[in-house]
Amino acid sequence: MKKDISKKPLNLANVDFLHRQHKLLINPEYQRGSVWSLSQRQWLIDSFFHKIDVPKVYFRSISKNNYDYEVVDGQQRIRAVIDFIGNGFKLAAESDPVDGNPIANRTYNELHSDLQMEFNNCNFDVVIMNEAYTDDDIEEMFLRLQNGTPLNAAEKRRAMHGQMRKVVETLGHHKIFSLCSFSDKRYAYEDAAAKVLHLTIKGGWADIRPETIKETYEANEYITETDPNVIKVAKAFNFISDAFKSHHSPKLKKYAIVTLTQLTINLLENYDLQQHKDKFAKAYLAFELKRRKNEELPEKKQNGELAAFTDAARSDSVPNMKYRHDLLIQEIIKDIPEMVLKDRQRGFSEEQRRAIYWQNAGKCQICKEPCTDSDFHADHIKPHSKGGETKISNGQVLCPGCNREKYNN
Ligand SMILES: [Zn+2]
Incomplete structure (x- = not known):
């Protein structure tokens, strides 16, 4: 079949008729934008009464069950008309009369029959695509159609098929986003x-340009909410939102959500962070307090690491995210010296080693000589073999000599 597109007016009574006959599939799969509020619905109906042009709607011919058409764009407008004819809501209190007849605060039923018929005879301009149009064709068309406003990456991903979109939508509703300093405008949470x-x-560091994320959506078309990676993210989200429950909101920016979640996934995997x-x-x-205070200092007096952190927050390049x-992670584990590394076969982790070095100001705790930060031994004060835990509070700096001596005795 060749692709074919046609346009025709469809009056509002017939919109309602098609719906009641189950000939018109109003498919939430194609939902673009959020569900309309009452006032948006009221103003659409008011526009018909006052002969104000309303945008076109798009149907595709289908033969599915009893349906003849599905709505691929204009769901909210179609629903508003059907609801109004079904007396589902009143017109707004601010609606002006039509030819001297009041319409404000009235349901369809409460209107003069002349006005009802006038409404019934108003049209939607309908663009009808035949069955040769694929989902991809439709997606492509809407990307081009968006009234001059280019879609942002999150909005484009919403128009993609596959499960990843749904999984992301669920995660985007997580309560962690109540800790954010930004709004959900244009699907920022998703x-x-x-x-x-x-x-x-991607297992840690990967670029997060829209093209790359799109590839991940395509490669994970069949991902579900029980996928181990989805569970990891959900657990980290839960942990973070629980952790801040009895504190001031951290007012997280978008970069901070990314960083904090990655770091939490990492810590939950390797330490008894849950405790x-x-x-x-x-x-x-x-940390945030320290970082913000640092920002207020004259440049010369700023701490370099903290200033570099603020710089690294300006973009999400891989080196910036990693920094x-x-x-x-270093700052956080330093403040949780009782946190135990899960893998008891291992020595201290790299982050713990650094925190221990910092804790002992780089000096051997037996001979008090300074050590270099690559040369020292991160020692279990209570030896590992005697049940000493792999946590910073049970760690100390020893120079190689004192370390040998401790274990020879
Ligand atoms: Zn020593």
Whole structure:
């Protein structure tokens, strides 16, 4: 079949008629934008009464069950008309009379029959695509159609098929976003959730340009909410929102959601972080306070690492994300010295080693000689073999000589 497109007016009574006959599939799959509020619906109906032009709607011919058409764009407008004819809502109190007849605060039923018939005879301009149009064709068309406003990456991903979109939508509704300093305008929460899930699927560091995230959507068409990576993200979101429950909101920016979630996934995997929610929240808030104070200092007096963190927050390049992660994880674990590394076969982790070095100001705790930060031994004060835990509070700096001596005795 060849693609074919036609246009015709469809009066509002027939819109309602098609709906009641189950000939018109109003498919939520194609939902673009959010569900309309009452006032948006009222103003659409008012526009018909006052002969104000309304945008076209788009149908595609289908033969599915009993349906003849599906609505691929204009769901909200179609629903508003059907609801209004069904007396589902009243016109707004501000609506002006039509030819001297009042319409404000009235349902369809309460209007003069002349006005009802006039309404019935108003038209939608309908663009009808035949069955040769594929989902991809339709997606492509809407990307081009968006009334001059280019879609942002999150909005484009919403028009994609496959499960990833749904999983991201669910994550985008997580309560962690109540801790954010930004609004959900134009699906900003889904954008953050998509970035975090993309990075988790990539196993840590990957670029998060829209093209790359799009590839992840395509490669994970069949992902579900029970996928291990989705669970990791959800657990980290839960942990973070619980941790801050009894604190001031951290007012997270988008980059901070990305960084904090990656870091939390990492810590939950490797440490008994679940036991230290409160300290985690405090450590983060303390870091943010320190970082903001640092920003207010004259440039010469600023701490270089903290200033570099602020710089690294300006973009999400891989080196920037990595810098933020590494500095922040270091700051956080330093403040949770009781946090135990899960893998008891291992020595201290790299982050713990650095925190121990910092804790002992780089000096051997036996001979008090300074050590270089690559040369020292991160020692278990209570030896590992005697049940000493791999946590910073059980760690100390030893020089290679004192370390040998301790274990020879
Ligand atoms: Zn020593």
